[in-house]
Amino acid sequence: MNKTILDLWVGLFVIVGIAALLFLTLKVGSMNTVNNSDSYEVVARFENIGGLKTRAPVKSAGVVVGRVVDVRFDNEMYEAAVTLRLDKRYAFPKDTSAAIMTSGLLGEQYIGLEAGGDSVKLKDKDRIMITQDAVVLENLIGQFLYGNAQEGAPK
């Protein structure tokens, strides 16, 4: 096998292989993992986070602005402390609210931020004071039944 032809084929192979890798990286995947240098972290506390997991997206107005990086249980206050890492490009007012939403009917849970009106912005290590827990299906059903029972009772 002539050495030049060999080198040519192997070179072609490597180029096509790397092209496939690039295709997968750019066209198929998304590199929107927000990394440390251009982000800041805030904490939000919830009484019930439902099915929220780390690496879940943080969205505002439907656009991904960050990721959930840590979920912890506070043993003293008996609530969940969720750390959000937000892209430095987006600043939110101090009275922004964080709610746990579900994407679609059966989808994954994510955090939705709704901006408040405060002129002071959230900084690194700040805490989001206004939070809304995840909707728990059992409570919802219970409410519905209880509400129906109430309506039906005084008849």
Place this chain on the structure above:
Amino acid sequence: MQHDNLVEIEDVAFDYGARPVLKGINLTARRGQVIAIMGSSGCGKTTLLRLIGGQIKPGQGTVRVAGESLGELNQAGLYRLRRKMGMLFQFGALFTDMSVFDNVAFQLREHSDLPEDAIHDMVLMKLHAVGLRGASQLMPAELSGGMARRVALARAIALDPQLVMYDEPFAGLDPISLGVTGNLIRRLTDTLGLTSILVTHDVQESLKIVDYVYFVSEGVIVAEGTADDIRASDLPYVHQFVHGEAEGPVTFHYPAAPYVEDLRLGGQSA
């Protein structure tokens, strides 16, 4: 330091696992000599070659090549010593994915920094010495057995070694190739000042060209001497070997129960 004995084997023993193959061998080979090691199959001849080449270490005793004891060398030292040796394997052992030219050039390219032009000329010279200069572009698969072995010989002498070892160089060759090979071995040894050690059981061809013969049987050297000594020897084993007799110390029948007892019909079978 000029050593007259290129190879010295002293009191060497070697076992394959539990089976003793060689016991107490003493052998020397001087420069410029063609030595033959003869004996029937499985007597330990090839083991001796591998001991000299350093592929295995003796259980006891020393093997010295060019004054250096092989047992004391590390891998780097062993590789350094092997550049002074060439080995011709039984069926050539040519690298099947390279041409004849590349096979002979292998050692030159691996062990020297010579430019391609110099290597080209040296390869053709070696091939010319074995009469195959015109076959340099063939692949090993296209060669006959005799030609393959001659190419392997050219490859073995590529770096002008001091010692060349031949493992059954005459096995399976036609009469013409036999004559050519024997002739080549003698001529190369004389013109290049090599030492050649042949392991063979072809008596007729080797006795024509050797200076000294060692006869190995059951792991020990039973006889040694010049070609004439061997031809004239009346030791039973040597005599049987040299004259190709069917009966002698090496029996025709493999050990078995008495014939009559083995048969089913008739005889005393229970």
Place this chain on the structure above:
Amino acid sequence: MLKQAIARLGNRTLQGVGRIGFAVRFFVAIMLHSGTAFRRFGLTIREMYFSGVQSLVIILVSGLFVGMVLGLQGYETLQTYGAEESLGILVALSLVRELGPVVAALLFASRAGSAITAEIGLMKATEQLSAMEMMAVDPIARVVAPRFWAGVISMPLLAALFSAMGIFGGYLVGVQLIGVDEGAFWSQMQSAVDFEQDILNGVIKSVVFGIAITTIALFEGYDAPPTAEGVSGATTRTVVTSSLAVLALDFVLTAFMFRGLS
């Protein structure tokens, strides 16, 4: 009788353990002698041709077909949940995380792995390796190590090509044939496939598989008895052992990499 059977079992187990030990020493030897494979990279490139380039056809065609089947089967199932637009996610994640690295590895093991074993086994049987040793060239450095690095470098490239072809196959079937919305196909895929989590892990998997397959193939060839049955037995063992190793490693790596998700 039972005593004999147990004795034989014990013997075989000890032999097996001894072989594993030898294989580990062999691997370390390859690592130590890899200098030549890099200093004379031409040797490695040559082996990359025989292992990598010559596996391209089977990898690309298989990838295409696997992707197309994923598209078909995935569509059937997703349709019952009204989630056809997630077809892109299904195809991409299945391929990038699992099918790409694993199936490409299994194909590589049967095509290139068996070829390597047969070649090395035959070189040993015809005394070519001994001849090389006698010419003061270390066969591990000159013959074994280049093949090892060629396999390790080729494997992730082949897996990526498999995944890429598979996604293309899924696109062909899903969008062009069945009629799933093209925009939804790609955009949902892009939002669900994460570089670090999915693609990088897939690449790491294929590198690990490459190391396992090539080591096993080289070892079996080097250790094969120098007869026809010996070499053929070694070739079979290579394919079986490396396939099992790939599947087992896949489980271990997946458990390790994707545990953070639950």
